[in-house]
Amino acid sequence: MTSQFVIAMLNPTIGMLFASAFFLLWTNQRGQNYILMIALSYVASSVGFLIQDVGPSFANKFERIPANVCFLVTGYLLIGGALKRYGLRIPHVLMAGIVAAGAAWQVWFVLVQPDLTARVFMVNFLLGCISLIGAVKLHPVEKRHSVDRLLFWVMVLCTLNFFLRPASIMLLAGGFTDFGSFQQSFYWTTVQFTQVMISVLFALTLMVAIALDLIAELRREANTDKLSGVLNRRGFERDAVAALGACGERRQSACLMIADLDHFKAINDAHGHAVGDRAISLFGQHLAASLQPGMIAGRIGGEEFAVLVPEAEFGAARRFAEALRADFPQKCAGRLPPSLSPSVSIGLCLAGPGVELYDLMHKADEALYHAKRLGRDQVQVFTPRESGTAATKQALAGS
Structure with a gap:
């Protein structure tokens, strides 16, 4: 050779x-x-x-x-x-x-x-x-x-x-x-x-x-929830903490919203868990399609979702939440049993620079339960006077 x-x-x-x-x-x-x-x-x-x-x-x-x-x-x-x-x-x-x-x-x-x-x-x-x-x-x-x-x-x-x-x-x-x-x-x-x-x-x-x-x-x-297609809780918390840290460094505000499907336990009881899972999947798809650049969304509980809007103008975040709520039934049309009319309640909270994620989630959660108490299918904004008790939350669990 x-x-x-x-x-x-x-x-x-x-x-x-x-x-x-x-x-x-x-x-x-x-x-x-x-x-x-x-x-x-x-x-x-x-x-x-x-x-x-x-x-x-x-x-x-x-x-x-x-x-x-x-x-x-x-x-x-x-x-x-x-x-x-x-x-x-x-x-x-x-x-x-x-x-x-x-x-x-x-x-x-x-x-x-x-x-x-x-x-x-x-x-x-x-x-x-x-x-x-x-x-x-x-x-x-x-x-x-x-x-x-x-x-x-x-x-x-x-x-x-x-x-x-x-x-x-x-x-x-x-x-x-x-x-x-x-x-x-x-x-x-x-x-x-x-x-x-x-x-x-x-x-x-x-x-x-x-x-x-x-x-x-x-x-x-x-870090992705397979059912809804958005981040799972771990992925959401990781990305949200990083985004809030960046907002704090730039002295900018952010908004957090927590959305919860209404009467979800009743949906599972009346139509079965497969239909309940379908409702979660449809809302996840609707949420993912609605997100604007920079927004971070995740499924943080069974039928509960969170969306962080960094560097947000509060009015724009409120309009986004209202559109998300109002358009959800239309997105489900023909894809869930005809007798089922899905809706979602949303709690919204504004965060100034330096606010911790868990404190922000707690406040948005209070606003969410306020929306539930007022009849559901609406967006409510956190105010300091809101203080949902554990008993109230327990009574509204699965709603």
Whole structure:
């Protein structure tokens, strides 16, 4: 086994190892198709290097056409997968057009007007364009983690590599007269090793990004109430405490509302727990769809929900609560038994800077029970004179 063969097998071997790793990640996250795109990109890269360096030679070096098309497809899938990970639209038409143009130019420079140097510049230029598209689209995206910033700079590095490497090396070493001299050139040796480094850097960065996504998803599941779709009590308290702390630092107020489905025990008794669960689910969906940016909502008890509105103007929070209450029956129309007319009572409390969450929840709870005492299906605002007793709350339990 010659050293040249070992070098030739370096990129295909590494590519297939990473392709296998990404396929395994995808089988455990079937909903994340961007991982499949990345896996396929490494397959395409391996196939391209195998065709070019290991496979049999054909007349006029015809094998160079599919090999270089594989490299262009690699860029398409890899950059496209990275963009999809951030929820960005993949410019399929533009990138497919680049691949098609590359294929056409390959045919021209291989079969019509053979020119190895022009073909090298053309392939690198098009790969640089694909990387540049990714970098431009990723630049304005919020980069929450270091790996997000690293991925952006890896794309920038790839762009510079494809644009500058051919010109700088060929200026020093000259062009190529035939494919034999190309295979033995300093340029191709540089390509072999720099491509390995870029492939490894891209793969490791994306793997860390996928791992962070998985951890975030597990955290969301741990802090989300499955029935209602909003945060559970633990998740709500965690996010609400952080938001109140931020409001305190900025000396801004916040509003907290606690909503409770009316006559919930009677719903369970008359219609069964499945209908009760359905009512909770419908209110959770209604609440989640009504939330405005910055609001934090969670299910904090059986049929009880809380919503924190940071940096709130009280009138706007009151209008939000009224709309939430008034629109709920309409959202349930046709989705609950006809004899059931669901309603919700809401207690609202304004918090100044520095107020603790549990104190705020207690005051909003007092306002909620005041709404219950006044007949339910209404919004009441906490005032200091309200002081619902334990006996009153017990009497209204399940209401």
